[in-house]
Amino acid sequence: MSRVDSLQECEDCVPPADAFSVVADETRLAILEALWQLETPARFTDVHDEVGLRDSAQFNYHLGKLTGQFVRKREDGYELRTAGERVVQAILAGSFTEHPRREFELDDPCTECGEPLAAEYEDETLAISCPACGHGHGEYPFPPGGFHERSDAEVLEAFDQRVRHLHCLAKDGVCPECNGRMETTIAREGDCCLGARVRAEHVCRQCHHELCSAVGLALLDQSDVVAFCDEQGIALSETPYWRFEWCVDDDPVTVESEDPWRLTVDVTAGDERLRVTVDGDLSVVDTERA
CATH class of the missing domain: 1.10.10.10 (Winged helix-like DNA-binding domain superfamily/Winged helix DNA-binding domain)
Incomplete structure (x- = not known):
């Protein structure tokens, strides 16, 4: 059909x-x-x-x-x-009437090389990447109305919260566009905005809306991860996701098995590390302090 x-x-x-x-x-x-x-x-x-x-x-x-x-x-x-x-x-x-293009710099460093990041907006998508090394830090939908009455800093804050919301719904099986059933798979081939070799892909069975991300992005609202970061003096909900390597890269991810899927994500804060094990649906099955 x-x-x-x-x-x-x-x-x-x-x-x-x-x-x-x-x-x-x-x-x-x-x-x-x-x-x-x-x-x-x-x-x-x-x-x-x-x-x-x-x-x-x-x-x-x-x-x-x-x-x-x-x-x-x-x-x-x-x-x-x-x-x-x-x-x-x-x-x-603004989806029907506005088609802005915009570029602005960020004060945050690239997780790969440490140089300043930059953001670019086009076709209702905001992409964050490093101009120096080209490493991507996420490319996600953001309606034009999100720029209304907001400074650059406020736009980025809104974008950060939107990305968290989109992926929280997606990993829970709910499409953020139509509320249809969202399916999550782990991918190891093909291109994505992050250039990641291992990533999570979410696709809606109803409207075919798609999202992809680093595996670790699904852990931003996980209670053990939030508590771990709090102990290290990091307010996870108030810190942009692109500052965390485990949210924008696959280097902290280790594939333990593919059938069934078992992946570990090293969440680091200073000299401390929390190793989180997830399955193919990004559900947490184990955590271990290291």
Whole structure:
């Protein structure tokens, strides 16, 4: 079955082409944004006044086209359905209207050579790498709306938190894009943004969204790792992931077996080391202080 066929298999669903045609109108988008701004359920007159369309008949026509799929009508007014919320969120994120390009320097050193890192943003993806040696430190999706009213430092902080969130969901089997089932595999061949020989790859069975990362990135919220770093005076949740070699490289990773998968990740802090063993799903099976 093709990807297009799978989108059409729901008998009660509106065909995708029809659904997108419904919101391909300036007035209807204005209605969705008005319901996003107003306290809902909102009365017909309140939504009409917020949109500012003089012709009530035209407004009623467009609201009627949205009702059912994107807007829910209740006894006390109107409110957005999940599909309507997603349309507004995509607009606010800038995914439909903004295509910025941006470059900026970081104060953090490369984990490979120690030279300053740099970040580059293009095609809704933010990539961190070392200009001196070319070592990658992650390349992940970041909507354009994330730049609004943020300094460079604030953008990087937001990006760090987003990467943590994306991979936390992915390793737990939930697609961060569509909430479908995410499958994790360990890869040892092919190219990736990190240039890693051993990495984790997450692919959604439903929307085919993909993420790849160093194996250690999955440990940022692991309780034993957090406690270990706290003991060494490192606030793991407040330190950008790209400062840790075990989050951006495969040098700290040792493949103990492939059937079943067993990998050890050396989490280092100063002169201390925590050796973490994970399986093919990145679930922790053992920890050992060294």
